[in-house]
Amino acid sequence: AQSVSQHNHHVILSEAASLELGCNYSYGGTVNLFWYVQYPGQHLQLLLKYFSGDPLVKGIKGFEAEFIKSKFSFNLRKPSVQWSDTAEYFCAANTGFQKLVFGTGTRLLVSP
Amino acid sequence: EAQVTQNPRYLITVTGKKLTVTCSQNMNHEYMSWYRQDPGLGLRQIYYSMNVEVTDKGDVPEGYKVSRKEKRNFPLILESPSPNQTSLYFCASTDTGANVLTFGAGSRLTVL
Numbered sequence: 316a317q318s319v320s321q322h323n324h325h326v327i328l329s330e331a332a333s334l335e336l337g338c339n340y341s342y343g344g345t346v347n348l349f350w351y352v353q354y355p356g357q358h359l360q361l362l363l364k365y366f367s368g369d370p371l372v373k374g375i376k377g378f379e380a381e382f383i384k385s386k387f388s389f390n391l392r393k394p395s396v397q398w399s400d401t402a403e404y405f406c407a408a409n410t411g412f413q414k415l416v417f418g419t420g421t422r423l424l425v426s427p
Numbered sequence: 428e429a430q431v432t433q434n435p436r437y438l439i440t441v442t443g444k445k446l447t448v449t450c451s452q453n454m455n456h457e458y459m460s461w462y463r464q465d466p467g468l469g470l471r472q473i474y475y476s477m478n479v480e481v482t483d484k485g486d487v488p489e490g491y492k493v494s495r496k497e498k499r500n501f502p503l504i505l506e507s508p509s510p511n512q513t514s515l516y517f518c519a520s521t522d523t524g525a526n527v528l529t530f531g532a533g534s535r536l537t538v539l
Contacts, residue, residue: 361528407470
């Protein structure tokens with residue numbers, strides 16, 4: 316079955332530290348990839364997406380992700396995190412919009 | 428403002444008492460979907476709808492019903508709620524060409 320794995324369930328960083336959150340998917344063929352963020356008490360918002368083209372995707376708030384097809388990965392990165400990045404981050408994938416599958420999420424806590 | 432509106436945002440009910448969570452979008456989106464979010468499990472799709480009168484099961488449809496009589500509305504119905512349906516529920520929609528979900532603010536349901 317198609318699945319998305321996020322191996323880091325909880326991450327704690329100090330402000331200005333670099334961030335990398337892992338995401339692996341199990342789809343074969345063409346896949347669309349997403350990172351969503353959920354700030355405390357809020358709904359999910361799209362951080363960035365990859366459909367095709369340049370495998371290095373830039374999103375909002377300084378986030379970026381790299382699609383590595385050979386590794387079935389779509390890791391999220393940010394060079395320097397801020398306290399306001401404290402949130403839960405979800406990787407998601409689909410091959411068509413009706414079947415978006417989410418990972419289990421990574422809770423990021425950034426300490427000032 | 429383009430948005431997905433869910434009601435109620437918070438609800439405490441008792442086992443067996445039928446309830447409906449409403450979802451409405453003002454973006455003329457064809458596709459709508461319901462997810463439930465549980466700790467450690469991420470978001471799992473309950474039902475989705477490709478258009479009016481077209482609905483299909485997601486990954487965890489048991490105990491839920493939906494209907495899509497109008498394009499803008501996609502209510503989630505719990506005919507006989509049970510405690511294992513205590514969860515945070517999100518409605519989402521997208522234009523079939525865009526493939527990026529817009530989420531509602533969430534409905535936190537507790538079944539005693």
